[in-house]
Amino acid sequence: MTETTADPVQGLLATLRDTVMGVTESVLATADGLLVAADAEKTHPESMAAIAAATLSLGHRLAEQGGTGTLREMSARCGTGHVIVTAVGSRALLVVVADEGLDLAAFRREIPAIVEELARHLDADVTS
Amino acid sequence: MTEPTTRQMTGPRNVSSLLTSLGEQKRDCTVLVSGTPGGAIHLRGGLVVAVETPGAPTVEGLLLRSSRITEEAWAAARAAEPSYDRLGEELTRRGLIGTGEFEVVCAAALFDGAFALSLTTPESWEVAEATLVVQSGRGVGPERLIRESSRRLGLLSDEHGSAAERARSRIHRTSSAHLTDVPRARSARLREVLAHADGRRTSRDLAFALGRGLCPVLLDLKHLEDGGLIERETRAPATKRPSTAPRSIPPRGTAPDPSTAGDSALPRRVPGRNTPHPTPNNTPPAPR
Numbered sequence: 001m002t003e004t005t006a007d008p009v010q011g012l013l014a015t016l017r018d019t020v021m022g023v024t025e026s027v028l029a030t031a032d033g034l035l036v037a038a039d040a041e042k043t044h045p046e047s048m049a050a051i052a053a054a055t056l057s058l059g060h061r062l063a064e065q066g067g068t069g070t071l072r073e074m075s076a077r078c079g080t081g082h083v084i085v086t087a088v089g090s091r092a093l094l095v096v097v098a099d100e101g102l103d104l105a106a107f108r109r110e111i112p113a114i115v116e117e118l119a120r121h122l123d124a125d126v127t128s
Numbered sequence: 129m130t131e132p133t134t135r136q137m138t139g140p141r142n143v144s145s146l147l148t149s150l151g152e153q154k155r156d157c158t159v160l161v162s163g164t165p166g167g168a169i170h171l172r173g174g175l176v177v178a179v180e181t182p183g184a185p186t187v188e189g190l191l192l193r194s195s196r197i198t199e200e201a202w203a204a205a206r207a208a209e210p211s212y213d214r215l216g217e218e219l220t221r222r223g224l225i226g227t228g229e230f231e232v233v234c235a236a237a238l239f240d241g242a243f244a245l246s247l248t249t250p251e252s253w254e255v256a257e258a259t260l261v262v263q264s265g266r267g268v269g270p271e272r273l274i275r276e277s278s279r280r281l282g283l284l285s286d287e288h289g290s291a292a293e294r295a296r297s298r299i300h301r302t303s304s305a306h307l308t309d310v311p312r313a314r315s316a317r318l319r320e321v322l323a324h325a326d327g328r329r330t331s332r333d334l335a336f337a338l339g340r341g342l343c344p345v346l347l348d349l350k351h352l353e354d355g356g357l358i359e360r361e362t363r364a365p366a367t368k369r370p371s372t373a374p375r376s377i378p379p380r381g382t383a384p385d386p387s388t389a390g391d392s393a394l395p396r397r398v399p400g401r402n403t404p405h406p407t408p409n410n411t412p413p414a415p416r
């Protein structure tokens with residue numbers, strides 16, 4: 001991605017909305033719940049960041065209690081949509097809000113690459 | 129059915145001809161189409177009874193989003209009737225919807241789903257065993273479905289763009305389209321479409337948000353676009369984000385490192401405020 005005035009992380013979040021049908025909003029936050037970037041209109045990104053951090057941490061405990069291996073994502077399937085929380089490296093997380101028509105196949109296909117790309121950008125914070 | 133899953137490698141050239149041949153064989157099966165979006169075409173006795181795709185709302189989406197049936201009522205019906213195939217009967221038995229209305233909604237979702245699938249070229253497809261789906265029991269012959277999808281594609285294509293282009297692009301209101309002065313001679317339905325055209329949503333997103341079919345929403349959008357009230361557009365510019373480097377409090381008395389301070393300082397939560405607030409690195413973190 002070329003360096004322009006637009007933040008590449010913000011671009012990645014918008015790309016997710018473009019490539020996966022059904023994704024309406026996304027929020028990138030630190031693992032302790034502080035907002036990093038958001039591609040959101042209806043949700044309150046700060047609140048989402050805080051709740052998602054708590055959710056992910058509970059998810060790790062659940063996975064541990066269940067003896068079901070490493071947590072991949074926390075997913076809330078609701079009446080008219082989904083909220084999915086995925087870890088981005090060890091210090092950040094991604095929240096994706098989608099409608100009930102979410103293209104899950106595309107989501108599962110695209111999300112590992114997007115998460116890796118996000119993690120790469122966030123890792124740059126440490127070395128710079 | 130001799131084989132539960134048949135990979136169509138040397139068979140029909142496209143999904144349309146596959147459906148036609150499955151129709152002739154009077155098959156009970158599900159055609160799984162992969163693509164962006166993919167979908168599932170459900171056949172019973174060679175007739176198409178439902179099409180599910182992320183590209184268009186399903187019967188459930190149409191009924192719940194429009195508040196025609198409440199989520200509680202839907203959940204109760206689901207609990208009483210575990211089979212999706214017979215859920216319609218349960219909904220009518222409970223008086224939540226009339227048989228005729230349910231059939232109309234199912235048919236609308238069926239034609240709309242087929243239209244949404246016809247907007248893109250599928251990558252591949254396979255014929256799998258029949259799976260359960262919400263349906264009214266009334267099927268549509270593949271030929272009629274294909275004919276109707278082509279008619280809709282034609283209806284939505286003109287010199288300003290094809291149906292596929294219209295479906296892909298994000299919609300926003302033009303500067304002249306203020307919600308307050310538009311209503312003259314505009315129906316409540318068009319006003320609602322206009323109110324949801326915020327520049328973030330594609331026509332497909334609008335259909336889901338409104339609990340309406342993709343094709344009727346596209347027709348409304350075409351009408352609004354012809355009237356100069358909406359535009360199809362590209363994405364909005366982005367802003368700078370804060371850093372996510374590990375946070376550590378420098379030893380007391382140490383001046384903050386200028387290379388890590390400033391713009392890239394981590395956001396800190398401040399009691400009584402709802403937004404993270406960058407603070408100098410030498411202050412202790414706010415209590416959480």
